[in-house]
Amino acid sequence: MSVPTLAADPSVCAPLPVLGREVTVPLVTGGDVTYAALDYAASAPALQRVWDDVAAYAPYYGSVHRGAGYLSQLSTDLFENARRTVAEFLDCRDTDQVIFTRSTTDSLNLLAAALPAGCRVFVFETEHHASLLPWRDAQVTYLDAPRTPQQAVETLERALADRDPHGPALVCVTGASNVTGELWPVRELAAAAHAHGARIVLDAAQLAPHHPVSVKDLDVDWVAFSGHKLYAPFGSGVLAGRADWLCQAEPYLAGGGASRKVTRRTDGGVDVEWHDTAARHEAGSPNVIGAYAIASACKALTEAGFDTLVAREQHLIRKVREGLADVPEVKVLSLFGDDAPRVGVISFVVEGWNSSHFAAALSAEYGIGVRDGLFCAHPLVRTLLGSGPQTQGECGAPEAAPGEKSLNAIRVSFGAGTPDEHVERFVDAVQELVRDGAKWQYHTENGRCVPAV
Numbered sequence: 001m002s003v004p005t006l007a008a009d010p011s012v013c014a015p016l017p018v019l020g021r022e023v024t025v026p027l028v029t030g031g032d033v034t035y036a037a038l039d040y041a042a043s044a045p046a047l048q049r050v051w052d053d054v055a056a057y058a059p060y061y062g063s064v065h066r067g068a069g070y071l072s073q074l075s076t077d078l079f080e081n082a083r084r085t086v087a088e089f090l091d092c093r094d095t096d097q098v099i100f101t102r103s104t105t106d107s108l109n110l111l112a113a114a115l116p117a118g119c120r121v122f123v124f125e126t127e128h129h130a131s132l133l134p135w136r137d138a139q140v141t142y143l144d145a146p147r148t149p150q151q152a153v154e155t156l157e158r159a160l161a162d163r164d165p166h167g168p169a170l171v172c173v174t175g176a177s178n179v180t181g182e183l184w185p186v187r188e189l190a191a192a193a194h195a196h197g198a199r200i201v202l203d204a205a206q207l208a209p210h211h212p213v214s215v216k217d218l219d220v221d222w223v224a225f226s227g228h229k230l231y232a233p234f235g236s237g238v239l240a241g242r243a244d245w246l247c248q249a250e251p252y253l254a255g256g257g258a259s260r261k262v263t264r265r266t267d268g269g270v271d272v273e274w275h276d277t278a279a280r281h282e283a284g285s286p287n288v289i290g291a292y293a294i295a296s297a298c299k300a301l302t303e304a305g306f307d308t309l310v311a312r313e314q315h316l317i318r319k320v321r322e323g324l325a326d327v328p329e330v331k332v333l334s335l336f337g338d339d340a341p342r343v344g345v346i347s348f349v350v351e352g353w354n355s356s357h358f359a360a361a362l363s364a365e366y367g368i369g370v371r372d373g374l375f376c377a378h379p380l381v382r383t384l385l386g387s388g389p390q391t392q393g394e395c396g397a398p399e400a401a402p403g404e405k406s407l408n409a410i411r412v413s414f415g416a417g418t419p420d421e422h423v424e425r426f427v428d429a430v431q432e433l434v435r436d437g438a439k440w441q442y443h444t445e446n447g448r449c450v451p452a453v
Contacts, residue, residue: 013309013311013312015312015416015419016047016048016300016416016417017047018044018045018047018048018231018417019045019046019047019048021417021419024367027365028364028439028440029365029439035367035369036368036369036421036422036425037369038368038370038412038413038414038423038426039370040209040229040413040415041181041206041229041345041411041413042371042413043229044209044229044231044415044416044417045231046231046232046293047232047296047297047416049296050232050233050297050300053292053293053296054233054292054293057078057289057292058289060074060075061075061289063285064079064288065279075288078288078292079292081295082100082291082294083098083100083295084098085298086238086240086294086298089213089298089299089302090213090214090238091213091215091216092216092240092241095242095243096215096240096241096242097241097242097246097277098239098240098278099238099239099240099246099278100236100278100282100286100294101224101236101238101239102235102237102287103130103237104131104203104205104225104237105226105237106237107224107225107238107239108130108131108201108239109134110252110281111134111222111239111245112134112136112138113250113252115135115168116245118139119139119167119168119170120138120139120140120141120163120164120167120169121141121169121170121171122140122156122169123135123140123142123171124142124143124144124146124173125145125379126146126174126179126377127172127377128174128178128203128376129376130205131172131173131203138170143155143159145380146335148337149185149188152184152189153185153192156189156193157195157196160192160193160196160198161196165197169196169197170198171198171200171201172203173186173189173202173203175202175208176206176211176342177335177345177377178205178206178345178376179347179375179377179381179409180333180334180336180342180347181206181343181344181345181346181413182335183207183340186220187217187218187219190218190219194219199221199222200220200222201221201222201224202222202223202224203224204223204225205224205225205229206345207225207343208223208225208229208230209229209230209231209301209343209416210313210343210344210415211343213225215240220241222239222242223239223240223241224238224240225238227290227293227294227297230294230298231297231301231417232290232293233289233290235287236287236290236291236293236294237294238294239281243276246281247276251280251281251283252281253281254272255283257283257284257285258281258283259273259274260275261273309416313343313344313415316344316414316418316423317346319420319423319427320346320414321346323426324348324427324430327431329350329351329434330348330351330430331348331349331351332346332348333347333348333349333409335384344414344418346411346413347381347409347410347411347412348412349409350430353433354408354449355373355408355409356372356408356448356449357449358372358410358433359371359372359410359449360448360450360451361438361440361442362426362433365429365433366429368422368425368426368429370412370413370426371410372408372411374407381407382407384409385407385409387407412426
């Protein structure tokens with residue numbers, strides 16, 4: 001997968017307005033500073049456009065699908081139009097279904113629950129836990145981390161060639177790593193999967209906010225992503241793709257909305273006829289506002305133009321990578337090498353620093369929010385750091401005190417709402433912390449490194 005380029009100067013593309021861009025936070029050293037949100041890979045700030053759209057709809061809030069009132073009819077139209085907007089954003093096939101879920105994790109667990117009996121699942125150890133862990137009722141083959149995109153394709157082809165070719169199989173792969181930001185060869189992996197009679201689901205949680213995603217062009221069977229990484233509020237997600245396995249499976253949740261007809265039997269039980277549309281897996285009252293927010297974000301990104309957004313993001317990536325390259329103590333983590341195309345997600349370690357301590361100092365002394373830990377991708381980070389499975393460190397809650405060695409990394413991530421000043425302040429802060437050390441004392445409290453009071 002290649003990254004689009006733009007001949008124009010990316011500086012002419014202003015960051016998209018997001019919530020929180022004027023928020024100030026206190027520094028332990030005194031005074032306040034505008035907060036630099038550089039943790040987009042965990043949750044991106046909501047676009048102002050999305051928030052305004054939701055606020056405009058809120059007075060018209062109503063139940064959906066079965067209400068006769070005006071607000072119910074309006075909300076139903078809005079909900080179903082949101083589904084069509086997402087389908088267009090993903091360039092879905094006419095026969096694909098778009099199901100609204102709670103998150104990427106929820107989407108992949110839904111698909112896992114819909115797998116046919118005897119399905120084999122193939123997943124690289126490099127996946128986020130949302131993609132790595134849902135397949136509990138299937139026979140799972142975990143593939144070693146590849147060191148080139150071509151090696152990823154070859155590894156998958158060998159694994160698929162060794163399976164029973166007559167049984168169902170599914171490949172799960174990320175589009176962009178939540179640790180390194182590197183783009184994966186999704187189109188080539190999809191071709192390999194289909195050549196061996198397998199299907200493929202794309203975890204686009206990190207890809208969709210940064211890069212256009214076309215189900216048709218990539219030839220994937222399903223795609224999953226989260227609203228809160230796509231500049232929408234928490235609590236909404238999408239699973240889009242082929243309908244057959246989903247229609248043949250038991251509903252993800254049993255209840256109203258998923259059922260078309262329920263009748264009593266003479267023996268006292270009930271018979272249920274389930275929907276064969278997306279409603280089959282959307283039991284209960286749906287998150288209409290969440291679906292509308294996702295659709296609003298899809299429209300905003302499409303209208304802004306991904307060529308322009310990607311070019312500006314590459315401009316920011318170069319600023320960060322060049323700034324970190326000037327600090328010998330910093331090691332940037334990568335699977336595919338420095339020249340690999342990537343989105344705005346960069347993880348690194350700093351020689352002589354516990355990662356939690358470094359991240360705490362960035363926050364407390366510079367007003368910069370990053371992430372530290374293993375990023376819910378434990379096997380990948382352990383592989384990148386060359387550690388054994390028992391080395392100390394856990395996701396988001398490192399236990400080592402400042403100055404002690406711990407298996408953790410620091411992740412800086414950014415996107416369509418990030419101004420140049422935020423990444424420039426980040427680079428300056430890294431260089432200053434490495435050169436001069438922290439200005440404040442820190443200690444471990446409840447598993448986190450925090451400033452001493």
